[in-house]
Amino acid sequence: QINTERLLSFISEMAHIGAKSNGGCNRQALTEEDRLGRELFLTWCHAIGGVSRLDSMGNLFVRFEGTNPTKLPVLMGSHLDTQPSGGNFDGIYGVLAALEVMYTLNDTNQKLVHPVEIVVWSNEEGCRFTPAMSGSGVFSGKLKQSDIYQSVDDQGISYQEALIASAQMGTEECQSFPFSAALELHIEQGPILEAEQKSIGIVTGVQGMNWYQVTVSGETTHAGPTPMLMRKDPVQALMAILPKIYAKVSEYGEQARITIGKLTTIPSSTNTVPEHVIFSLDLRHPTQKVLDSMSKEVLNLCQDIPSIFNSNIEQLWASPAIEFDPRCIDVIRCASTQLNMDAMPIVSGAGHDSVYLSSLGPTGMIFVPCKDGISHNEKEHVEPEHLVSGANVLLHSLILLAEE
Amino acid sequence: QINTERLLSFISEMAHIGAKSNGGCNRQALTEEDRLGRELFLTWCHAIGGVSRLDSMGNLFVRFEGTNPTKLPVLMGSHLDTQPSGGNFDGIYGVLAALEVMYTLNDTNQKLVHPVEIVVWSNEEGCRFTPAMSGSGVFSGKLKQSDIYQSVDDQGISYQEALIASAQMGTEECQSFPFSAALELHIEQGPILEAEQKSIGIVTGVQGMNWYQVTVSGETTHAGPTPMLMRKDPVQALMAILPKIYAKVSEYGEQARITIGKLTTIPSSTNTVPEHVIFSLDLRHPTQKVLDSMSKEVLNLCQDIPSIFNSNIEQLWASPAIEFDPRCIDVIRCASTQLNMDAMPIVSGAGHDSVYLSSLGPTGMIFVPCKDGISHNEKEHVEPEHLVSGANVLLHSLILLAEE
Ligand SMILES: NC(=O)NCCC(=O)O
Ligand SMILES: NC(=O)NCCC(=O)O
Numbered sequence: 001q002i003n004t005e006r007l008l009s010f011i012s013e014m015a016h017i018g019a020k021s022n023g024g025c026n027r028q029a030l031t032e033e034d035r036l037g038r039e040l041f042l043t044w045c046h047a048i049g050g051v052s053r054l055d056s057m058g059n060l061f062v063r064f065e066g067t068n069p070t071k072l073p074v075l076m077g078s079h080l081d082t083q084p085s086g087g088n089f090d091g092i093y094g095v096l097a098a099l100e101v102m103y104t105l106n107d108t109n110q111k112l113v114h115p116v117e118i119v120v121w122s123n124e125e126g127c128r129f130t131p132a133m134s135g136s137g138v139f140s141g142k143l144k145q146s147d148i149y150q151s152v153d154d155q156g157i158s159y160q161e162a163l164i165a166s167a168q169m170g171t172e173e174c175q176s177f178p179f180s181a182a183l184e185l186h187i188e189q190g191p192i193l194e195a196e197q198k199s200i201g202i203v204t205g206v207q208g209m210n211w212y213q214v215t216v217s218g219e220t221t222h223a224g225p226t227p228m229l230m231r232k233d234p235v236q237a238l239m240a241i242l243p244k245i246y247a248k249v250s251e252y253g254e255q256a257r258i259t260i261g262k263l264t265t266i267p268s269s270t271n272t273v274p275e276h277v278i279f280s281l282d283l284r285h286p287t288q289k290v291l292d293s294m295s296k297e298v299l300n301l302c303q304d305i306p307s308i309f310n311s312n313i314e315q316l317w318a319s320p321a322i323e324f325d326p327r328c329i330d331v332i333r334c335a336s337t338q339l340n341m342d343a344m345p346i347v348s349g350a351g352h353d354s355v356y357l358s359s360l361g362p363t364g365m366i367f368v369p370c371k372d373g374i375s376h377n378e379k380e381h382v383e384p385e386h387l388v389s390g391a392n393v394l395l396h397s398l399i400l401l402a403e404e
Numbered sequence: 405q406i407n408t409e410r411l412l413s414f415i416s417e418m419a420h421i422g423a424k425s426n427g428g429c430n431r432q433a434l435t436e437e438d439r440l441g442r443e444l445f446l447t448w449c450h451a452i453g454g455v456s457r458l459d460s461m462g463n464l465f466v467r468f469e470g471t472n473p474t475k476l477p478v479l480m481g482s483h484l485d486t487q488p489s490g491g492n493f494d495g496i497y498g499v500l501a502a503l504e505v506m507y508t509l510n511d512t513n514q515k516l517v518h519p520v521e522i523v524v525w526s527n528e529e530g531c532r533f534t535p536a537m538s539g540s541g542v543f544s545g546k547l548k549q550s551d552i553y554q555s556v557d558d559q560g561i562s563y564q565e566a567l568i569a570s571a572q573m574g575t576e577e578c579q580s581f582p583f584s585a586a587l588e589l590h591i592e593q594g595p596i597l598e599a600e601q602k603s604i605g606i607v608t609g610v611q612g613m614n615w616y617q618v619t620v621s622g623e624t625t626h627a628g629p630t631p632m633l634m635r636k637d638p639v640q641a642l643m644a645i646l647p648k649i650y651a652k653v654s655e656y657g658e659q660a661r662i663t664i665g666k667l668t669t670i671p672s673s674t675n676t677v678p679e680h681v682i683f684s685l686d687l688r689h690p691t692q693k694v695l696d697s698m699s700k701e702v703l704n705l706c707q708d709i710p711s712i713f714n715s716n717i718e719q720l721w722a723s724p725a726i727e728f729d730p731r732c733i734d735v736i737r738c739a740s741t742q743l744n745m746d747a748m749p750i751v752s753g754a755g756h757d758s759v760y761l762s763s764l765g766p767t768g769m770i771f772v773p774c775k776d777g778i779s780h781n782e783k784e785h786v787e788p789e790h791l792v793s794g795a796n797v798l799l800h801s802l803i804l805l806a807e808e
Pocket of ligand 1: 090124125126132133189349350351352626627628675
């Protein structure tokens, strides 16, 4: 059994770094806050003998040796970066619960057979730098480091510049290494477990997601003297597109999702009809084939506009639907049963570093419920009892995997 | 008759400062480019004996003495700042044509009875700092200097800070002084003169304009796991508002205008449903009463949204419809007749510094046509023959007013 007080105090101490007045956290990837958060985490790791290393994507690994040096490590990872409107649990909980698991083993001087590595993946959120999960993505070979290095934030700072500025540029090259299994504990970020009154979700897979940037272009002109009928106002094109794409996605049923998180005009001047309206599209569905056809239809609608306008679409990211390793799923189910937890299988609606890890080796995820299913919001809340249950399932799953 | 070559070379030399690759200009108020443009202008003024002074709003006055020191000055003013998507004529033409008029008088050593002051009003465009026409607005007493000083640009830099940084903070307090008349020559920025094949517009008045900032608020949540029906997505509220407000304005007929120049989401993150959608509203109509009722209806529609959303409206600016001085109108008509110009009366769709000047003393405006009515766009173009016609009408109007 993990130590409840210590786990909660890890979480509440970390929440001070980048704390917002409304209770949430803004500790975006590769900022000074991110650096401070990782520094605090490392202090805790070093205190129980963890040995850390950093790679060229800013992924942070902390190794705890096992009794058999020929065995491959078990990874327990998640992320410490947050959304601009972030809470105190998304990602953070997975990292700090892994830390608490190692503290618990350390309390009783228990050494596992396999070595264990806690991993803090870089830029999981994808809000400052597109796409999400870029640290684990490059690690897995599915994303190219040179592409990500060039990704720029809204201030024009590149990923590579931010890595250096935040002292997170490691000396090791970012590349995968063999591991025996990878576990990630995370909050659900959705309403299902709470509605079903379960304390543990055994994650069977992750839905597919496609990110696009759509630019609708018209022509700038003066807001005063230009008659409405002479305008090529891209806001009017947007107003025709929006209802059609939301309606299209709803035709795909309850499991389909569409989000326009970024929306902006260029130039942004009150008395000038804009030349461009630019918006992001985040489309998701648990079934890859459905996601593909839905995406195609939505993009067609974004281009189905009067010929006075131009529409340009760039795909920013595609993370196909995946399924987790059956053995890891079994291990998590078994740990939940051992602990007498109410558990259920669940498909993740959010992307996680485990998606990329699952392409390299046996990977599994554990979910706990969060209040009202709210995440990416300062109100994000998880009941302490669930935090403890999840950490205990992580501990027992780790023992099952690392004692083999 | 003014010197065509010299006028065109003033305009083309000024166009180099803040030049964009597509032929336009980005020389926004109180930037380094604005400072350089004013410096160039001052070199030209000083060469023919103009004496300059700067006030606490960054308004720049260049005085040329007349033969009778007891007479009040005639002002000829406009602005040198541009939109981010600015052309080479909006405002600039009025200032540089006034300069050419003084050069022409200087060529023949002609002294007028009244002193003349060329005025470069600060931040006319209102794109960097809200509202527009703020230099002349404070000069007229209709806007408060302390309010404008606090206006911030998108980078969070205040008007006051920008005044100092661009070395445009003058030692004189910004306040009005008596003048015998004020003239402004400007491009029409609309399609009427071109359609009517006139080379001169005798501006009888300026339509009314209201600026608002509308914030529609929902709740941030995760783009993946959150079911569509659980969302409070302000983009969906926006999508319902937009068609209603455009339709409402079109009910007010051809003369009514609505422009959404700024539109943005907060936080701006691809995988987060935004909390806020913020947009600017620029509403215009030549008849103040009609503008008032139209504005009220549009704002009501912005608030008529499902109760899961909040809507907040801030009025940023109101510039009521005005009429110009009958004597100035007569003088411009007379000058056009003397010069055998095809002239017509016209109401301005754009706001101008003359709106605020007209509350202080006799004020008049001269328009020339611009190609396809396009302005606030790098393509903005005015035929040289029209540039020359306008400057000659300005010269002759000035002589009529300053010889009295
Ligand atoms: N867990 C999480 O918020 N991940 C970000 C990637 C996504 O957009 O799903
Ligand atoms: N002339 C001009 O573009 N003025 C800006 C004020 C307005 O928005 O009309």
